[in-house]
Amino acid sequence: MTEKIRRYDLDWLRVLVFGLLIFYHVGMFFVPWGWHIKNNVIYDWLQWPMLFVNQWRLSILFVISGMGTCFALSFRNGRQFAWERMKRLWLPLAFGMVVIVPPQVYIERLVSGAFSGNYGAFYTTVAFSGIYPAGNFSWHHLWFLPYLLIYSLLLIPVFLYLRSNAQARLLQWLRKSLRRPLGLYVLIIPLYFTEALLEPFFPVTHGLVGDWFAFFNYMILFFYGFLLIRIQDAFWKALTQIKTKALAIGIFSFILLSLIWQLEDNIYVHFTEALVKVVNTWSWILVLFAYAAQFLNRKSALLSYCNTAVYPFYILHQTVTVILGFYLMDSSMGFLSKFLIMVLGTFVISWLLYEFVIRRIGWLRPLFGLKGRPLPKQSMDTLPSAFAQ
Numbered sequence: 170m171t172e173k174i175r176r177y178d179l180d181w182l183r184v185l186v187f188g189l190l191i192f193y194h195v196g197m198f199f200v201p202w203g204w205h206i207k208n209n210v211i212y213d214w215l216q217w218p219m220l221f222v223n224q225w226r227l228s229i230l231f232v233i234s235g236m237g238t239c240f241a242l243s244f245r246n247g248r249q250f251a252w253e254r255m256k257r258l259w260l261p262l263a264f265g266m267v268v269i270v271p272p273q274v275y276i277e278r279l280v281s282g283a284f285s286g287n288y289g290a291f292y293t294t295v296a297f298s299g300i301y302p303a304g305n306f307s308w309h310h311l312w313f314l315p316y317l318l319i320y321s322l323l324l325i326p327v328f329l330y331l332r333s334n335a336q337a338r339l340l341q342w343l344r345k346s347l348r349r350p351l352g353l354y355v356l357i358i359p360l361y362f363t364e365a366l367l368e369p370f371f372p373v374t375h376g377l378v379g380d381w382f383a384f385f386n387y388m389i390l391f392f393y394g395f396l397l398i399r400i401q402d403a404f405w406k407a408l409t410q411i412k413t414k415a416l417a418i419g420i421f422s423f424i425l426l427s428l429i430w431q432l433e434d435n436i437y438v439h440f441t442e443a444l445v446k447v448v449n450t451w452s453w454i455l456v457l458f459a460y461a462a463q464f465l466n467r468k469s470a471l472l473s474y475c476n477t478a479v480y481p482f483y484i485l486h487q488t489v490t491v492i493l494g495f496y497l498m499d500s501s502m503g504f505l506s507k508f509l510i511m512v513l514g515t516f517v518i519s520w521l522l523y524e525f526v527i528r529r530i531g532w533l534r535p536l537f538g539l540k541g542r543p544l545p546k547q548s549m550d551t552l553p554s555a556f557a558q
Contacts, residue, residue: 312376
């Protein structure tokens with residue numbers, strides 16, 4: 170079994186990457202890409218930092234989730250783990266689809282002119298009619314939860330086998346591969362095939378049904394997270410040795426990718442782009458893990474608090490962002506003013522709801538993925554790490 174340890178760097182990465190979602194979703198309000206509502210002025214230049222972040226922000230979350238799964242499953246049997254996943258993922262998803270997401274859809278329908286009237290009328294008449302986007306029933310930003318739940322349940326037999334067989338051929342092969350200078354890059358091969366062969370035919374929808382590229386791509390990354398923790402020190406040693414090379418490869422590959430995006434698409438460009446894209450994605454994932462391990466693997470009361478708050482923040486944040494955007498979208502204020510109001514407003518409102526409502530009401534906590542009993546104020550610095558359960 171995996172040794173029961175605390176990886177504070179992984180906790181920090183989880184908190185920081187989920188926190189980045191707030192900045193990213195606020196940014197979606199200002200760029201030309203499709204989103205639920207849009208500002209009255211679009212800023213093309215903002216696409217470039219968004220494109221950079223977009224290459225790895227979701228991928229690393231699935232790797233981190235796979236790592237957390239390895240720790241969680243080390244001290245549970247398969248049935249206990251499945252039940253824990255249902256409580257932690259399905260329950261907040263169901264609650265979110267009924268309570269948290271409908272205001273987003275309501276505002277979207279108001280802006281598009283598809284509905285007129287107050288929210289009460291929307292919720293009691295059409296909020297649950299049909300599946301989004303044709304209908305109004307949706308999981309919107311909570312799509313991460315059903316994907317993670319399905320991966321967790323599907324892979325239980327494989328995970329249990331690897332947990333019980335430390336010398337399984339796959340684990341031995343991976344340990345051996347990591348002894349080579351760029352051994353961690355062997356893991357891009359399955360990612361390349363999904364990118365090259367599935368992505369052109371199955372555009373990402375986050376709707377699960379028919380979303381085959383995203384489904385398999387993220388499942389591979391989730392599985393990688395489990396594998397990398399199972400091989401224990403071999404991963405962390407390889408990461409230390411490769412971090413500066415991975416940083417250089419990441420910078421070069423993103424510059425190259427930016428140039429490829431300017432070319433006219435054809436089969437040669439596509440297969441080249443797919444390769445550069447997966448190299449870029451994996452490089453930044455390795456960079457983030459490596460430097461987090463170097464600088465962030467330490468305990469703090471702030472981390473303990475944030476590590477528990479991050480799940481409710483994730484569930485709440487986009488609804489808050491969309492509501493703020495609705496009241497700002499036609500304002501004459503400039504980009505910086507709107508951006509700061511939306512970012513700070515999303516953080517502050519989400520924190521107020523978490524600290525003074527969700528955290529303190531026992532029956533509400535499980536609906537946001539927390540344990541049911543409210544924690545006493547003095548226990549803030551003893552909250553359990555998600556990667557030590």
